[in-house]
Amino acid sequence: MYRLYDYLPSGNGYKARLVLKQLGLKYELTPIDIMKGGSRTPEFLAMNPNGRIPLLEVPERGYLPESHAIISFLAEGSHLIPTDAFDRARMWHWLCFEQYHLEPSIGTVRFWISILHKTRAELGEKLIEKKKSGYASLDVLEEGLRGRTYLVGEKYSLADISLFAYTHVAHEGGFDLAPYPNVRHWLDRVASQPGWTPITEA
């Protein structure tokens, strides 16, 4: 059975949990309290030298870090990955966009504000920069969803799961989704998928 080392409020961990549940894969969860240094212990660093969750333990193979490596491994051959090669590449384009643009902005601001409880005054210029970059990511997502039901090939895929993870909790970092109707309607569609569960559910 798979074992997932995870911190429940993590959007990156949530991606892995959603895929495990939506594909009906059995797993055990080992909670890691990253706020108390749980991902930086010698034991954890021996499993993932980068000291980060989520981390998937694959029986007889080893440890797999990075949310997108985990979900693409779990979903291989399933309906969550497009069969067409170009559509699959478009799916990866959205996953890369999420990790490079949306997560480091929207995910980071949410982490600072709703998990570390930092104030605007403490964060200063860094917050202003990240908010700007977060809204730029939302602009790209809004445009990518124009006239589309899902991000790739009109079918629900890992791209939707990945982008949903931090976008649906963007308000926890103070982002206002009101000017993004395509994004809001798409969030509703993703949250109505079979097997969907809230972010902090194990």
Added chain:
Amino acid sequence: MYRLYDYLPSGNGYKARLVLKQLGLKYELTPIDIMKGGSRTPEFLAMNPNGRIPLLEVPERGYLPESHAIISFLAEGSHLIPTDAFDRARMWHWLCFEQYHLEPSIGTVRFWISILHKTRAELGEKLIEKKKSGYASLDVLEEGLRGRTYLVGEKYSLADISLFAYTHVAHEGGFDLAPYPNVRHWLDRVASQPGWTPITEA
């Protein structure tokens, strides 16, 4: 024939060019001068709303942004992608690590210093943070290469191409690779692969 929209000093673009060359795929290059706003014109934004190079034009299908989406699309079914599912997931883990940790630190510092010609004084605290994060990425890469010839399954793969791109020009951002012998020897191995070309070669 493929068309690659690219800016030659870009490490992300270089990944795509290396894969195209090492797989013997024909392509035409359209240089985009990002320093003169070439990736933010209405024409370019119509192809990639995220306004970034590299961008691959795939005949009869459309436009594909994001270096890792591009290289995994181009290399599908080739020797550059491991056939074993877990090894393939480990390859993706390295690609994700590169885009989330190594490129935003080492790649960004190189961009500031060697392309934008910013000074240490101008960059201040931002530079100190990025340097710290860049060296942390090099620590992880050094550890990942311990006892290994290549990053995944002892075979040259997209993981090596991706991590090579910004690591081999880390010195252009002032990073010192002297304390990283595993990294230095691996850089030499990657640079001796058939079809290897320098970063700014079209």
